[in-house]
Amino acid sequence: MPSFRGTYQGFPLDLPVEAAAVSLRGGLGRWPGQTPRETVNLVISVQSPRFFFNPNNADTATVDDDDVASWLSPHLLTEWLDLPAKAFPNSSFRDLDGLRVDFAGLGTLNALTKEDWFETPGLVTFYGQEGFRSARIALDHRSGGVFAVKAEGETELGSRFDVAFEAPLSIDLAAHRGHSADEILAWLGGFVDVDDFDLATKTHDDSVYVSGAVKARS
Numbered sequence: 701m702p703s704f705r706g707t708y709q710g711f712p713l714d715l716p717v718e719a720a721a722v723s724l725r726g727g728l729g730r731w732p733g734q735t736p737r738e739t740v741n742l743v744i745s746v747q748s749p750r751f752f753f754n755p756n757n758a759d760t761a762t763v764d765d766d767d768v769a770s771w772l773s774p775h776l777l778t779e780w781l782d783l784p785a786k787a788f789p790n791s792s793f794r795d796l797d798g799l800r801v802d803f804a805g806l807g808t809l810n811a812l813t814k815e816d817w818f819e820t821p822g823l824v825t826f827y828g829q830e831g832f833r834s835a836r837i838a839l840d841h842r843s844g845g846v847f848a849v850k851a852e853g854e855t856e857l858g859s860r861f862d863v864a865f866e867a868p869l870s871i872d873l874a875a876h877r878g879h880s881a882d883e884i885l886a887w888l889g890g891f892v893d894v895d896d897f898d899l900a901t902k903t904h905d906d907s908v909y910v911s912g913a914v915k916a917r918s
Contacts, residue, residue: 739782778822797841830855845914
């Protein structure tokens, strides 16, 4: 059962999950001269339905003189969580099984890269966007490309979050400015075996977009 729990403005939240996903993302040619990155983006996204937050007067759906009441659109997103190639020693999506990410704040050691964290790996949106102050993220492979995902921590504004769900791993790639699908897939092949994924390609203007999901046999 997916869950989205936490606190906002000091009040506890226990919210339904509208959508949840885990994916590997990357792109080529976003700007002239862009070189292929040495990391792949692990994107965890958990969305809860928009709702009116009014803990002091639950029967009133209007914002009057209460500086706490507001419409909230809860969303957790690891927009800047980058994994190096060494996180995939077997060049397989299965290497994500048992992945643990411990973000203790900017300037602390990132055990995945052996360098200091120079930006937060993600954010939570309630009323506005709040970057992670600390976070612990865990992935465990169930079977067939489905992962159990858990993320918990605190934002820079003191909100807390604790989300959990299971979802199939997907890939989401983009090649711009004349780069091809073959090029972006070759880049992804530096991390995982692309033959493990069923792929779909679409083109818009001079951009190519490749999406995929783990094959049923994998």
